[in-house]
Amino acid sequence: MEKLKKTPTLRFPEFKGEWELKKLGKITEKVNSGKTPLGGESVYVEKGILFIRSQNVLDSKLSFENSTFITEKINNTMKNSVVKANDILLNITGASLGRSCVVPNNFTVGNVNQHVCIIRLNKENEPYFIQPIFSSEKGQNIFTSLQTGSGREGLNFQSIRSMSLAFPTLPEQQKIATFLTKVDEKLQALKQKKSLLEQYKKGVMQKIFSPNPDSLDLKDEKDFDNSIQQKSGQSGKSHKSRFRQDNGNAFADWEEKKLGECLDYLQPTKYLVSSTEYDNSFATPVLTAGKTFILGYTNETNGIFENNLPVIIFDDFTTATQFVDFPFKAKSSAMKILVAREGIDIKFIYEAMQIMNYEIGGHERHWISKFAPIDILIPCLEEQTKIATFLSTIDDKINHCQAQLTNTEVWKKGLLQGMFV
Numbered sequence: 001m002e003k004l005k006k007t008p009t010l011r012f013p014e015f016k017g018e019w020e021l022k023k024l025g026k027i028t029e030k031v032n033s034g035k036t037p038l039g040g041e042s043v044y045v046e047k048g049i050l051f052i053r054s055q056n057v058l059d060s061k062l063s064f065e066n067s068t069f070i071t072e073k074i075n076n077t078m079k080n081s082v083v084k085a086n087d088i089l090l091n092i093t094g095a096s097l098g099r100s101c102v103v104p105n106n107f108t109v110g111n112v113n114q115h116v117c118i119i120r121l122n123k124e125n126e127p128y129f130i131q132p133i134f135s136s137e138k139g140q141n142i143f144t145s146l147q148t149g150s151g152r153e154g155l156n157f158q159s160i161r162s163m164s165l166a167f168p169t170l171p172e173q174q175k176i177a178t179f180l181t182k183v184d185e186k187l188q189a190l191k192q193k194k195s196l197l198e199q200y201k202k203g204v205m206q207k208i209f210s211p212n213p214d215s216l217d218l219k220d221e222k223d224f225d226n227s228i229q230q231k232s233g234q235s236g237k238s239h240k241s242r243f244r245q246d247n248g249n250a251f252a253d254w255e256e257k258k259l260g261e262c263l264d265y266l267q268p269t270k271y272l273v274s275s276t277e278y279d280n281s282f283a284t285p286v287l288t289a290g291k292t293f294i295l296g297y298t299n300e301t302n303g304i305f306e307n308n309l310p311v312i313i314f315d316d317f318t319t320a321t322q323f324v325d326f327p328f329k330a331k332s333s334a335m336k337i338l339v340a341r342e343g344i345d346i347k348f349i350y351e352a353m354q355i356m357n358y359e360i361g362g363h364e365r366h367w368i369s370k371f372a373p374i375d376i377l378i379p380c381l382e383e384q385t386k387i388a389t390f391l392s393t394i395d396d397k398i399n400h401c402q403a404q405l406t407n408t409e410v411w412k413k414g415l416l417q418g419m420f421v
Contacts, residue, residue, distance in 0.1 A: 006018035006019050006020075006021070006166060006421060007019060007421065008418060008419050008420055008421050009417075009418040009419075010415065010418035010419045011419070012172070012175055012176075015168065015169070015171075015172045015175070017168075017169075019166040019167055019168045019421050020166065020167050020168075021164055021165070021166050021167075022164070022165065022166075022167050023161065023162055023163065023164050024119070024160060024161055024162070024163040024164075024165065025160075025161030025162065027121055027122055027124070027125045027167070028119055028120060028121055028122065028161070029120045029121065029122055030087075030118055030119070030120035031117065031118070031119055031120075031157050031160055031161050032080060032081065032117065032118060032157060033081060033092065033112060033113070033114050033115070033116055033117045033118065033157075034078055034080075034081030034111055034112040034113050034114060034116070034118075035078065035081070035113060035114050036113050036114060037051075037070055037074050037077075037078070043070065043071070043074060044068050044069060044070065045069050045070065045071055046069065047069055048069035048070055048071050048072065048075075049069060049070050049071070049072060049074075049075040049109055049110060049111060050064075050067060050068075050069060050083075050109070050110035050111070051067075051068045051069055051070045051110070051111055051112070051113065052083060052089065052110050052111065052112045052113070052116055053068065053112075053113050053115065053116065054091045054093070054094060054096050054099070054113075054115040054116055055096075056116075057089045057090070057091050057096070057099050057100065057101050057116055058099065058101060059099055059100075059101070059135060060100070060101055060102075060131065060132070060135055060184055061101050061184075061188070062089065062101045062102075062103055062104065062107075070111065075109075075111055078111050081111050081112050081118060082109065082110070082111055083103055083107070083109070083110040083111060083112055083118060084103065084107070084120065085103050085104065085105050085106070085107040086102060086103060086105065086120075086121075086127050087102070087103045087118050087119065087120050087127070088100060088101070088102055088103075088118075088119040088120075088121070088127050088130060088131050088134070089101055089102075089103060089112065089116050089117070089118060089119075090116070090117045090119060090134065090155075090160070091115060091116060091117075092115060092116070092117045092154060092155040092156075092160075093114075093115045093153060093154050093155075094115060094153060097143060097147070097153060097154070097155065098134070098139070098140050098143040098144075100131055100134040100135060101131065102127045102128055102131045117155070117157070117160060119160070124170055125167065125170065125173065126170065126173040126174050126177045127177075128177035128178075128180070128181055129173035129174070129176050129177040130165070132176075132177075132180050132416055132420075133165060133416075133420055135416070136413075136416035136417065136420065137413070137416070137417065138416075138417075138420065142163060143155060146159040146160070146162075146163070166420070166421035176419055180412075180415070180416075180419075183408070183411075183412050183415065184412075186408060187405065187408055187409065187412070190401060190404055190405040190408060191405060193401050194398060194401040194402060194405060197394065197397055197398045197401060198398060200394065201391065201394045201395070201398070204390075204391070204394065205351060205354070205355055205391070206355070208387055209351075209352055209355055209377075242383075243383055243386040243387060243390075245382070251379055251380055251382065251383040252379070252380055254377040254378055254379045255377070255378055255379075256375050256376070256377055256378075257375070257376060257377075257378050258372065258373055258374065258375060258376070259349075259353075259371055259372055259373070259374045259375075259376050260368075260371075260372030260373065261341065262340070262341055262344045262349050262376065262378065263312070263338040263339065263340060263341060263344070263346070263349060263372075264338070264339050264340075264341055265314075265336045265337065265338050265339070265367060265368075266336070266337040266338075266339060267333075267336070267337075268305075268330040268332070268333060268335045268336070268337055269333060270303050271303050271304065271305045271328075271329050271330045271337070272303070272329070272330050272331070272332075272333065273286045273298050273300060273329045273330065273331055274300060275298065275300070276295075276296070276331075278295065278296025278297055278298060279296070279297060279299070280296070280297055281297070282296075282297035282298050282299040283297065283299065284297060284298050284299070284300065284301075284304055284327060284328065284329055285297055285298075285326070285328050285329070286298050286328070286329050286330070286331050287313060287322065287324065287328045287329070287330060287331065288313075288315070288322075288330075288331055288332060288335070289313045289314055289315035289318070289320040289321055289322050289335055290315060290318065290320045291320070293322055295331055298329055300329060303329060304327050304328070304329055305327060305328055305329065305330070305337065306327035308339045309324070309325055309326070309327070310323060310324060310325035310346055310347065311324050311337050311338060311339050311346065312324070312337075312338040312346060312349070312350050312353070313330070313335050313336070313337055313338070314335065314336040314337075314338050314367055314371075315332070315334060315335060316334045316335065316336055316365040316366055316367050317334050317360075317363060317364070317365065317366070318360065319358060319360055319366050319371070321350065321353055321354070323346075323347065323350045334365075336367045338367075343381050344378070344381070344384070345381060345384035345385045345387075345388045347388035347391070347392060348384040348385070348387055348388040349376075351387070351388065351391050352376060356374065358370070358371075358374075
């Protein structure tokens with residue numbers, strides 16, 4: 001039998017000795033959940049005691065968005081499930097089973113429902129050391145093995161208490177916890193930066209594509225920020241932020257056209273993939289217009305769409321779109337491949353389509369009958385290109401931020417595998 005390893009692969013050099021295997025129940029003061037108050041949602045109030053549900057317990061973070069509250073009176077009837085700072089909260093049912101977080105130090109008072117388990121450690125153990133174990137691949141595998149019920153979608157208190165984990169001394173726990181907390185702070189900062197960039201782009205697009213033109217000399221994001229500040233005190237009309245020509249002159253007014261006059265469409269039939277035996281080692285991506293975008297990679301060499309790039313791929317049923325500037329094959333015959341007509345910058349059209357408000361009506365095809373006849377305001381090609389380039393610069397910043405975020409998440413995953421036994 002293989003001997004159980006009792007020291008981690010990655011370790012701070014000042015610590016020596018083997019870690020000790022303990023059951024979670026031996027180091028906890030409390031392992032239990034709450035309940036839904038009598039009356040359910042009807043007894044929730046706008047202000048009061050925070051009532052924590054599974055949607056508030058995110059990966060390594062307690063979210064206060066869409067918070068629900070109960071009265072002090074109801075909270076007093078649920079004293080056994082009052083939440084305290086430094087409690088570990090663990091989702092024990094449903095699709096989010098295994099998601100966990102530590103309650104922040106500045107937390108005052110709250111309660112939980114039956115879908116969230118409170119794990120309160122004794123003073124000799126560090127919650128910010130144990131919660132990352134829960135989030136790790138090892139922890140998730142343990143939760144999967146402990147699930148009960150016919151659908152295997154629940155954890156009970158007995159199984160949680162029976163979990164065996166390896167523990168170092170408290171000082172080493174605290175050292176690891178401090179380090180991983182800094183990693184999580186970096187991740188949160190990157191997520192916030194990406195969110196702000198996405199909000200910024202949305203605001204930029206609303207300014208550019210709104211009605212009532214107002215000429216401005218815009219070259220980069222700083223100029224755009226200044227223009228927004230200059231207009232912050234104005235009211236009464238909505239402004240379209242305009243670019244100027246390189247010589248400083250204004251571009252001509254925008255003209256109204258049908259979307260179908262700007263884009264032609266191709267059927268994907270010649271470019272459909274024959275086999276769905278995908279492999280990441282293959283060269284050609286297989287695309288969908290939905291959020292998944294790249295379904296996989298194929299080694300098929302015939303029927304690759306590689307001319308007339310870039311294009312927009314359009315799901316004729318859902319109206320989802322993706323901008324594509326690389327060779328690809330398609331999966332669905334319901335996709336339209338949209339190509340730019342003469343005098344049109346396709347990136348400009350793609351961005352304009354992202355802010356179109358359109359409600360999908362039934363299971364029907366939409367491009368020819370619904371989208372092609374839509375009226376759209378179009379500037380001259382030079383101004384289209386300036387706008388497209390400007391928005392692409394913001395996209396590059398968002399993509400760079402996402403790459404940093406992905407790399408940091410992969411790095412953290414490696415840390416979690418190496419720093420624990």
